[in-house]
Amino acid sequence: MITKAIIPVAGWGTRRLPITKIIEKSMLPVGNRPLVDYSVQELIKAGVKDIYMVISNVEPCQVQEFYKDNLALNQYLIDRGKEDRLKLAKTLPDDVTIHYTVQDPAGKYGTAVPIAMVVEEYNLNESVLVFMGDDFIWNPHGESAAEALIKSIKEKTDSAILGVEIAKEDVEKYGVLSARDGKLVGVVEKPKPADAPSNLINVSKYIMSPDLLQRIVSYVNEHNFGPKDQEYMVTDPIDEYIKTGGTMRVAPTTGEYLDGGSVEGWLHANNVVCNSK
Numbered sequence: 001m002i003t004k005a006i007i008p009v010a011g012w013g014t015r016r017l018p019i020t021k022i023i024e025k026s027m028l029p030v031g032n033r034p035l036v037d038y039s040v041q042e043l044i045k046a047g048v049k050d051i052y053m054v055i056s057n058v059e060p061c062q063v064q065e066f067y068k069d070n071l072a073l074n075q076y077l078i079d080r081g082k083e084d085r086l087k088l089a090k091t092l093p094d095d096v097t098i099h100y101t102v103q104d105p106a107g108k109y110g111t112a113v114p115i116a117m118v119v120e121e122y123n124l125n126e127s128v129l130v131f132m133g134d135d136f137i138w139n140p141h142g143e144s145a146a147e148a149l150i151k152s153i154k155e156k157t158d159s160a161i162l163g164v165e166i167a168k169e170d171v172e173k174y175g176v177l178s179a180r181d182g183k184l185v186g187v188v189e190k191p192k193p194a195d196a197p198s199n200l201i202n203v204s205k206y207i208m209s210p211d212l213l214q215r216i217v218s219y220v221n222e223h224n225f226g227p228k229d230q231e232y233m234v235t236d237p238i239d240e241y242i243k244t245g246g247t248m249r250v251a252p253t254t255g256e257y258l259d260g261g262s263v264e265g266w267l268h269a270n271n272v273v274c275n276s277k
Contacts, residue, residue, distance in 0.1 A: 002046075002047065002048070002126075002127050002128065002129055002207065003048055003049045003050060004048065004051075004052070004126065004128045004129070005043045005048045005050070005051050005052070005128055005131060005146075006051075006052045006054070006114070006115055006118050006128055006130045007036065007039060007052070007053050007130075007131050007132070008053075008103075008111070008114035008115070008132060009024065009026040009036055009053055009054065009055055009056075009063055009134070010054050010055055010056040010102075010103040010105065011056065011105065015261055015262060016028070016260075016261070016263070023062070024061075024063060025133075025260065026063060026133035026134050026260075027062045027063060027066065028134075028266060029270075030258070030260065030266070030269045030270050030273050031270060031273040031274050034066060035133065035134055035135070035136070035260045035269075036063065036134070037066070039132075039133065040092075042136070042137075042144045042145065042146050043129060043131065043146050044093065044096055046129075046144060046146035046147055046150060047150075048096070048129065048146070049095060049096055049097065050096075050097050050099065051096065051097070051098045051099070052098075052099045052100075052101060052122065052128075053098055053100055053101070054102075054103050055103070056102070056103060056105055057104055057105070067092050067098050069090065070089060073089055077089065099122065101114070101117050101118050103117060108220065108232055109231055110225075110230075110231030110233050110234070111132075111204065111231070111232070111233055111234040111235075112220050112232040112234040112237060113220055113232050115130060115216050115234060116216050116217045116219075116221070116232075119214070120217055124210075124213060125210050126210060127156070127207055127208065127209050127210065128207070128208055128213070129146060129149065129150075129205075129208075130206045130207075130208055131146075131204075134259070134260050134261055135203065135204075135257065135258060135259040135261065136258055137162070137164070137203070137205070137253055137255035137256065137257055137258070138255055138256045138257075138258050138269075138272055138276070139254060139255025139256070140276055143254070145251075145253055145255060148162060148251040149161075149205065149206070150207070151251070152182075152207075152249040152250070152251035153207060153249060154247075154249065155247070157209055157211065158207070158209060158247045158248070158249055159206065159209045159212045159238075159241070159247065159248040159249070160206060160207040160248060160249040160250070160251050161184055161202065161206050161248055161251065162202075162205040162206070162251050162253055163177045163200030163201065163202070163250050163252050163253070164203050164252075164253055164257045165199055165200055165253075165254075166199055166201055166257075167199065168196065168199045169193050171190075171191060171193055171196040171199055171201065172190055172191065172192060172193060173190065174190065174202065175188065175189050175190070175201060175202040175235070176188045176189075176196045176198060176199070176200065176201055176202070177197070177198055177200040177202055178197035178198065179197075179198065179200070182249060183247055183248060183249060183250065184238075184242060184249070186239060186242065187202050187238075200250065200252060201257075202235075209246070211241065211246060212237065212238065212241045212246060215237040215240060215241050216234060216237045218237075219232065219236060219237040219240075220232050256272060258272060258273075
């Protein structure tokens with residue numbers, strides 16, 4: 001059973017300026033909840049008990065504030081006979097813990113970096129779920145992304161990647177999964193529709209085995225990319241992992257990928273969530 005998850009939420013959210021000057025990107029509201037909470041609640045329902053969030057070194061951290069108990073608010077609700085709202089103010093079950101790792105935005109940059117930081121800081125040596133903090137899969141009446149990933153695992157040493165099905169004509173904007181017999185062969189970045197190996201896109205939701213996690217740590221530690229050279233992309237160690245015999249299962253989902261990284265995507269996410277029954 002997988003009981004740990006990593007969620008990177010650091011960064012300035014520059015694509016969403018100016019609002020991200022005062023609201024962390026992962027805390028932008030979708031419906032009546034912040035973006036990141038859709039992934040958090042989904043992971044909790046899938047059995048995760050320890051969540052490792054990688055945050056920026058900016059205080060106060062809005063993510064931390066959201067997930068801790070607000071004692072003054074709780075007392076206010078009790079004093080005014082609004083105890084029925086206490087459960088709405090409690091954002092985390094008692095048996096779930098969020099651990100925080102601070103990432104310096106002036107340091108190494110890319111999707112591999114926060115994962116490597118958590119693995120090293122907490123000496124993780126078991127399979128973990130990895131979800132990014134500014135998007136989620138909306139499937140309120142079906143299987144969640146976390147459940148699909150967990151179900152795809154055949155062996156304890158397997159890793160897994162979520163594949164979201166989109167229209168073939170839209171694949172040019174994404175990394176597209178190439179798979180054989182349910183296993184990832186590679187990710188083709190932004191192919192022409194005629195050249196795309198599938199219509200399943202990578203949305204950066206994974207199960208990572210201990211072997212893959214260690215490869216990510218080594219990749220980050222053994223390279224010294226300058227800020228203008230290239231990002232530390234997690235797809236690089238994933239590619240090495242596959243080429244050297246590692247198994248990464250492809251877990252398809254019927255849910256809709258909702259992304260808060262752009263104004264258009266965020267507005268669409270609000271429309272989808274608010275209009276769902």
